[in-house]
Amino acid sequence: MGDLRTVSHRRAVTRQRLVDAALGVFAEQGFGRTTVEQVCDRAGFTRGAFYSNFSSLDELFLAMWEQRSADMVSGLHTAFEERMPDQVGSVREAVEFALAVIPVDEDWYRVSAEFTAHALRTPGMRWVMAERERGIQRALLPVIERLLAMNGQEVVNRDALGQALVAVHDGTLVQCLVEPDDEVVHARRVDLFVLVVEAHTKESR
Amino acid sequence: MGDLRTVSHRRAVTRQRLVDAALGVFAEQGFGRTTVEQVCDRAGFTRGAFYSNFSSLDELFLAMWEQRSADMVSGLHTAFEERMPDQVGSVREAVEFALAVIPVDEDWYRVSAEFTAHALRTPGMRWVMAERERGIQRALLPVIERLLAMNGQEVVNRDALGQALVAVHDGTLVQCLVEPDDEVVHARRVDLFVLVVEAHTKESR
């Protein structure tokens, strides 16, 4: 029987190297301008390797996005748990902690934005995105809830809070990326988060 | 001296037809996968016309985006003024009116998203985007302020409200586009707007 350490493992490794390379090229060139050769070059392969692992760039793009976004969510989950403070003195403090944990990754934003556009253009891909959004909320809402509980806050409407947080996160992220040196923009970002959180929580008795 | 009706007018017309065609192709194919020929075909020209008016697709993309976003802002401005109600009974009503005026244009969202990604990738283009954002707020905040005044609301912090509205608009728009049939998402969108507006206004004595 095939030894997993070698037989299929090597294949998985090259596949992974292709996926990793893809993120970089997509971020640099944009999805539509990325070529198979660029990805293979960066991964240290030739196109032979690519076509033996994927059938099209679209497929690679999807695989890369699904994997990275899943990794991001789980990474965020553990980061929250590991760095979770013993106590927080206010909602603002909780928000600031959370924003310190959530990376501001411009490359990833670019790729995400293009993926969203691509998904909206491709029937059936909306589901993938919607599912991912649900996954984000499912994974992160509990830890956020625990974080807020430290401040004696009880979440009132879980789903509404989740949707609002994602919307505010994404909406303000662009603004921060467009004007990276504007402190005011960042400060208002925090304010907006605080507002949203306070509107969706109450003091627990 | 050159008659503006003919001399440069014809040139401007073909240029405009190219710009208009570009929007459609960009929306359908994505920026990176759009070819000069596709744009020319849709506009009813050959590449000769293109290269006599633009030097690259990037240039056309930029021209198209600047024009369309400017048009959108001014169109919004007049739409607000023309359809401005005589009175509004609540902040929620004001928000609902505003959202009814602001078009949800998926094609335009796709193009915008890709343009943002493109701009973040192209040094110096951030400025263009930042300037556009300021333009949006400059043009729309006054009418929003008048709208809210009908309900006896006075805007407390103009700039913060502007930034928050744009962020919430963009952030929730994606959610609505990804799940177009989910009424709850739309309802929460309105809720979030109401929350933001109320947080940035006060009853004027």
Place this chain on the structure above:
DNA sequence: CCCGTACGATACACGGGCGTATCGGATGCG
């Protein structure tokens, strides 16, 4: 120890998009 299998490299033919150079013809002016 040898053979089969499959992974990834190499080779090849093809298509298509690009940019330029040249052309035709309409328009405006003297």
Place this chain on the structure above:
DNA sequence: CGCATCCGATACGCCCGTGTATCGTACGGG
């Protein structure tokens, strides 16, 4: 009425990326 100009069409050569078909080889099984 004829000339100059300029816009958009046509024609050309070029490069690059694609996808497939073939090959070599290293690993795994018997």
